[in-house]
Amino acid sequence: MKKMFAEVKVLVWDFDGTFYRPNPELWHEIREAEYQVIADHTGWPKEKVIREFSSLHKKVYQSATQVASTLAGISPSQAAVEMEEYFDRRKYLTRDKKLITLFKKLKTYRHCILANGVITHYKETLRVLGVSPDIFELIVTSETVGKTKPDSAGFLYILNHTKLPAYQHLMIGDRESSDIIPARDLGMRTCLVWSHTKSRIADTTLASVYDVEAVV
Numbered sequence: 001m002k003k004m005f006a007e008v009k010v011l012v013w014d015f016d017g018t019f020y021r022p023n024p025e026l027w028h029e030i031r032e033a034e035y036q037v038i039a040d041h042t043g044w045p046k047e048k049v050i051r052e053f054s055s056l057h058k059k060v061y062q063s064a065t066q067v068a069s070t071l072a073g074i075s076p077s078q079a080a081v082e083m084e085e086y087f088d089r090r091k092y093l094t095r096d097k098k099l100i101t102l103f104k105k106l107k108t109y110r111h112c113i114l115a116n117g118v119i120t121h122y123k124e125t126l127r128v129l130g131v132s133p134d135i136f137e138l139i140v141t142s143e144t145v146g147k148t149k150p151d152s153a154g155f156l157y158i159l160n161h162t163k164l165p166a167y168q169h170l171m172i173g174d175r176e177s178s179d180i181i182p183a184r185d186l187g188m189r190t191c192l193v194w195s196h197t198k199s200r201i202a203d204t205t206l207a208s209v210y211d212v213e214a215v216v
């Protein structure tokens with residue numbers, strides 16, 4: 001597997017479910033936050049919120065933030081900001097020595113984050129994990145580009161920033177639909193993490209994020 005991505009210069013990281021293992025309790029809290037934002041803007045009872053959410057999520061939009069924004073009648077970046085008032089990922093996380101070691105080993109690479117949340121919260125969460133936010137030359141979210149993944153806007157923003165060809169970027173994420181497919185469609189290399197099932201879409205599939213060091 002060594003040097004599978006010899007030409008890669010930039011590692012583009014998803015955040016939630018990538019820097020830490022997908023966490024069902026946190027996922028539940030995030031979903032409740034999405035429901036709450038929709039309810040805040042529509043006044044709908046919970047049952048109707050859930051019904052309307054379910055009719056769009058994974059059917060019309062892959063991104064739950066996009067669904068919340070559409071139903072609430074607000075922009076995706078506003079939906080992301082409002083949602084994060086209702087949950088705090090930091091309470092599920094602690095210092096992660098393996099992640100700290102990983103980034104030490106990857107220090108010859110350029111690093112960017114491409115995610116759907118709030119940049120200041122990601123920086124605070126990185127500090128909880130023990131990873132300096134300064135490692136990342138760019139953190140791109142819907143606050144930056146006005147669109148959430150899987151929209152290509154954030155990926156294109158990063159390509160425009162690095163000025164390198166797409167194949168010199170490796171997108172690392174835990175979701176095929178929002179991380180892997182849009183990156184692959186632009187010509188980036190792709191790595192699905194925290195999966196024990198081999199992806200038929202990603203260039204490589206890893207059981208944990210800590211294994212990234214072994215393939216670059």
Ligand SMILES: [Mg+2]
Nearest residue numbers: 014016017174
């Ligand atoms: Mg993710």
